[in-house]
Amino acid sequence: MSHIVIIGAGECGARAAFALREKNFDGRITLVGAEEHLPYERPPLSKDALLHGLEPKLVSDAARYADADIDVLTGHSVESLDPAGKTFQLSNGNCLTYDRLLLTTGARPRPFPGLSGVNHRIRTLRTHGDAVAIRAALQPGKHLAIVGGGFIGLELAATARKLGATVTLVEGLPRILSRGVPEEVAVVVATRHKAEGVEILCSVKIQGLSEDREGAYVLLDDRRTIEADLIVAGIGAIPNVELARDAGLATDNGIAVDTHLETSDPDIFAAGDCCSFPLSLYDGRRVRLEAWRNAQDQGTLAAANLLGAGEAVSAVPWFWSDQYDLTLQIAGLADGAMQTVRRNMTDGAFILFHLDADGRLLAASGIGAGNAVARDIRLAEMMIAASLRPDPVVLATPGTKLKTLLAA
Known part of the structure; x- marks a missing residue:
């Protein structure tokens, strides 16, 4: 029976484990994490968890892992990895084997x-x-x-x-x-x-x-x-690449993977905060994203590719932050933008659209109270994915629905 091991029990690793079952993988799945807790969501740690209680917001409870026949080893760090022998050693001295491996080791504060x-x-x-x-x-x-x-x-x-x-x-x-x-x-x-x-x-x-x-x-x-x-x-984060680097895997501002999240070893993949990857939407630029949704998206994608799907990374980078009643959302990467168009909305909310020299939409940055910018940022994300070149005048006109640009 095939055995897939996931090292790193955070949002990305947990998402990958469940996605494997959702894609009908019937072999063994082992999820290994250094913390004592089951995988939990990190975004609430700076917000709701501090305001309303300090219990971690679990990705899933123990019963769901059991129902999915996923072995979760919490409180176990991985000391070393041997790709040639397809083995890794835990902090308690135990040596385990794998057939295919996913590294979701995340990042740590600088x-x-x-x-x-x-x-x-x-x-x-x-x-x-x-x-x-x-x-x-x-x-x-x-x-x-x-x-x-x-x-x-x-x-x-x-x-x-x-x-x-x-x-x-x-x-x-x-x-x-x-x-x-x-x-x-x-x-x-x-x-x-x-x-x-x-x-x-x-x-x-x-x-x-x-x-x-x-x-x-x-x-x-x-x-x-x-x-x-x-x-x-809070001065940034460092990707946890030591395990991969010491095992001889290529690194480049993170564990280096290709568009399928495959490392320099064909039986080892990496996803989430720990890896850097080429993004074809931005001309193959290698990026590393520290974002909640990226962890979810890449966990699902890595699961598919561990099973041979061969799907490329295509998701548009997306970031968000809640502060007081303000919500900030950014879709895409604005590096290389030559023109910025502002779209004013109600109650002081606005979105900035960032276009390259050819008029292609690269990114959109919005801020407003509550969900004021959420819908239009989602539509902008779809336009970015489609490499559209929208009319700047239309973008700046609040009365024009962005959905019409997608339809066109």
């Missing part, structure tokens, strides 16, 4: 330079355990300092303010959300945070972070010190 040892008041946010530790400092009378103005830091800032904590956010670049988010959208987000009482310091260089029994400290280059009860560093 540590702040210069820090070492165990830090109780300087933390990152990636796991359920991290969220539990951070939650204690999110209450009235407490001061949270956040290093990094990306999605994680800003979502955490919004949650902390809802819980009554004072927040200072420090960003070294001239503005927040400088990675992949247009400045017009970032301005709306920054303005809202400031209105909610978040102190945002941009273009600020940090000399170091430290802690003692009394608190945590952000030492700035201008000799100012920000004193806080807790510091959370």
Whole structure:
């Protein structure tokens, strides 16, 4: 009987395991994860999990794994991988075999330079355990300092303010959300945070972070010190490639895979945050995406290709973030855009459409309250997938339904 092993028990790995059964694979499936919990969703860790309770939001409960005959080994890290022998060794010393392997090892927070040892008041946010530790400092009378103005830091800032904590956010670049988010959208987000009482310091260089029994400290280059009860560093993520790299698999800003998510070993695939892949929609540009929906999509695709489907990656990159009542959504990749068209909507919501030199729609970035931009961003995603060249005047006209551009 064929045995497929999935190393990495997160959203992507769990999705792949169930997709294998949905595609009528009747061999053995083993899902291996280093954390004690069953696979859970990470996006709520900076939002709902901190606001409404600290139980992880499971992808599926234990009964569903049992019903699908999926063996889940939690609390087991993989120490080494031998592609030639098709074996891998667990942290408890056991050696297991596989016929085909999927790596969904994810990514980990980038540590702040210069820090070492165990830090109780300087933390990152990636796991359920991290969220539990951070939650204690999110209450009235407490001061949270956040290093990094990306999605994680800003979502955490919004949650902390809802819980009554004072927040200072420090960003070294001239503005927040400088990675992949247009400045017009970032301005709306920054303005809202400031209105909610978040102190945002941009273009600020940090000399170091430290802690003692009394608190945590952000030492700035201008000799100012920000004193806080807790510091959370959100300065990016590093793909977990060590297992693959040490086993001789190719890496390139992640575990390098082809358009079918196949690694340099034909019996090993990789998917999710840990892998980089060529995206034909953007002329074969190699990308690595840290996104919830990408983890789901690639988990399903990897399952199909483990069974020989030979399907290529075709999904349009999609990102989202909820902060206060604002929802930010981005479809596509705006790199290479030569023209941006703004479409104003009701109640201050708007979408920016990013076109290349030939007028092809590359990306769309929208922000508004609740689901104000969701429908049009979905339609824009479909236009991007179809490589359409929409009329900029039509894009900018609020009264024109985007659905008519797809029909045309």
